[in-house]
Amino acid sequence: MSTNEKIRFDAIVVGAGLAGSAAAMVMARAGLNVALIERGRKPGGKNYFGGAIYTHAIQEVLPDFMERRPPFERPVTEAGFWFLSSDGGLTKMMTSGGKLANEPADAYMALRATFDLWWAEQAQKEGAFLIPKTTVTDFIRAEDGRVIGVITDRPDGELYAPVVIICEGVNNLLTQKLGLISHDLVPAHQALAFKQVLSLPMETINARFGLPDAQHGVAASVLGDISLGLPGMGFIYTNKTTISVGLGVMLETLIEYRLKPYEVLQRYLQHPAIAPLVEGGQLLEYGGHLIPEGGWREMPKLYTGGAMVAGDAASMVNALHWEGTNMAIIAGKVAGETAVVAHQRGDFSEQTLARYEEQLREGFILRDMKQYRNFSKFLDTHPQFMDVYPSFLNDALGNFFSAYGKPKRQLFKEIYGSLTGRRPLFKAVGDIISMGRAVLGW
Amino acid sequence: MTTRRFWAFIEQEEGHAHPVSWELLGVIRRLASQVREEAEAAGDEVVVEGVLLGHNVGHIAQEALCYGADRVYLLDDPVFTHYRNRPYYKTLEEVAQKHEPEVFLIGATTLGRDLAGAVATALRTGLTADCTQLEMGEVKGSPQKLLLATRPAFGGNIMATILCRQNRPQMSSVRPRVFPMPERNPHPQGEIVREAVSVTEEDALSRILEFVRPEGESVNIEYADVIVAGGRGLGTAEGFGLLQQLADALGGVVGASRPCIDAGWIGNAHQVGQSGQTVRPKLYIVAGVSGALQHKVGMQNSDFIVAINTDPDAPIFDVADVGIVGDLYEVIPAMLEQLAARRKARGSGGGHQEVSA
């Protein structure tokens, strides 16, 4: 290949993660010649971390996904909330059976190292061309400023395509270069999530979590006394032979109280209800992750002439909330579809790519409305929520249940405290389970 | 009656024997003794023999007898003035075919490693590299004891015992200092047999144009007897100056862990570890190295390890014979002081043993 010859594709995707491979898959299936550029030696890299993968999102991109043997860890057969009290107590509000017994399950735990690799392979099977070990450093622009390609860190490293989809992950340098996301990180608008992956024998995990086998798994959000009484939320979930535990705290809070994330996590792990579950686990990985607070409502503009941004890079993924993986996959898909439309029209301008954001917002708003529709029905049958828990409704629903929407301060402990002050705990538990069913569709 | 021959390759350069040759004679004698009973029962004879190639090296053949050879085959010819692969391997192939040794050990030096693979291939036999244990042992289905050659695999995490059932000789290479130096007998009984040399200069297909002897900053840590190694904990490149003082006092060289190389504090010839050199000195003093696996696999076979680290939980202490929890900038000066006091007490000039004789 002569170096004078320009390397051209119909579309370039930067980053072979959940969003990137979804975008590549959709475009390649539509017949586009797609370059999927990955910084690591292979997709997923050495990442031990994982998350819940919702099958409905996968299905939207890849209807026959189960036949392609996805490398899932455990299905989520038990989901819900654990409340830790400062005296060492634990109250669980968990759901199992019902929809959680579906086959295939609605959600599976997966480790990024294996899942991302498989997911990218599906994109390759559709015809996308994976270019590993290459980092995109900048864009090539036309005279009118439109993006018409990318520059990589390799010699002779320019690639041309009329449309570029950025799925670069949380280090969103390219998104910043496009001028779509501000450089400034304000602590008040950031949460810090930190987590650990601990290795334990499969049988030990089964026994400690009361699971019959590795075809059952627990995913719990952990509230209450987990973060030295400060606003925060934790999670714990089971993989085949590892347990992922972590929590998120507002960055502002960490700074204000001079807390080290690791200490906060250690305290959480030493809580009498958590310690026996993780005891003896070998630490495989520890890491932190900034979560932009805004949620989708405050997402930046996601497109410009010749380029779109999806996934973590666009603050769509929330490391704590399990729905982040959905958003990444769906956003990748919609961005890919938009690129296909742009090719059909032969127009890659900002106006054409605006479709991406329109569709995305529409999709999320619709989904949200659906949740609230259930919710209003629920209120009719549970009037105590209107009478007894007004503050709970305001704070908890506003802050927590709407996909980490727009919490000013997630004072879960206070919420919990105010709740139990007004209604006996056992009744509150029942109410919350009912509400959970209504809102989250358990 | 047959003769079971146990061979050691006697390595020399410029008329100086490599001490590994004597170590090999020590081992091969022990191996021969392990089959003596079995051989006597069968009416066979067991002999320990050395093979020596070189030019004007009769004195080394004599020395080989002192270190335990019953017989030394001497191939003395100008073509062997300097080691070259082809004349050496072709000649060894020839003498081995003539005498049919049962076991043949070669030192795993640069020279020996260059040679052993070629000889084994020429003889179409098995060769186990870098053995750390050698025994003659009974193996099911074999009328005679076989050489059980054990070597580390995967960075020393697994020991594999390898045997060569059919083909002969059973060959192994052995790193210097893995086995002890045998006693020297000043009045040996054995004989020196001069063998005819058939290889010629034309067969060599190579010419050595020159030897560039190291000068100034040259270090060969792989075969050093004493290594004083430093890591990130030194804090600065200047820290190696202190290590060099200690290395000088002990007649050793300076080693380093990977972060120091990456930081450009010292050249990569000094690097000990998986991606650097594997070393097994008699004494390894290591300061300011936390003890990543990458470093440990390169040095954990040292005879005696002294680790100095401020962190009492540093993993380097797991492989150390003695660990000193303390600041290297206090400990090393104290070492220098006490070594100087010893030297004074002994009244010697502080000279150290010449290794490559």
Place this chain on the structure above:
Amino acid sequence: MFHALVAVKQVPDTTNIRIDPETGNLVREGVPAIMNPYDAHALAEAIRWKRQLGGKVTVVSMGPPNFVVTIREAIEMGADRGVLVSDRKFAGADTLATSYVLAETIQAIHEEDPIDVVFFGKQAIDGDTAQVGPGVAVRMGLPIVTYVVKIRELDLERRRIVAERKTERWTEVIELPLPALLTCEKEIAEIPFAPLPDLIRSLRYDPEMWTMSGPLEFDKGQVGVRGSPTIVFKMGTPPLPEAGEKIDAREVGVAEAVKQTFAKADAAGILDTVLGGAR
């Protein structure tokens, strides 16, 4: 036109190995496979000379089909042709059987397209035997230089190569007639960061697959387990080193800590030996 052949092996990245703290066993899962680093440096040198003299570089590897990744990596670095010799019957080969298959393969390539220099890494980091290079040289009747740190001269007209080889004692400068076989140290060349067009070509490259059924005829008795005189008799884990004594200089004082340390070294007979004392 220069024709270099480079033999490459795929190995587990032993710098990334982890040890199970309970069993002391190697954790093989998730250990990435890489091109043997010594081979990679040898290949880089071959490619450097190709760019200087004009010509081409062929790489050969023996191993399972997933070694394709390593051949592609060689193409990425600038190799022109890749041959993967792969057959189930080759499995379990020791160094003698490996050198047979490689020598036959390289010889066949040489006969169709004469080779000037055969490059090997000095050893593979997973086995550390350093036997296959010399073995191939013997089988092909090629002159060999091992532990090469530099090629001083490569003269295709006068059919000679001058290489520097590093030993414990010195650096030897050796002249050999071509074709010759070299086994290389890492210093021989830096591995360049491949240009994007080369990477893209490599990702699309499918190496030639040579098997027992062709194009060469391999002797069944000389390949794989049957062609291997050595067998693994047993495997074991070495006893975990017993951690020695820890002396806290902050408690006993630095001078005392050093004194105790030296006393232990004396008891082990170490200090006397290294100081050349009591002999």
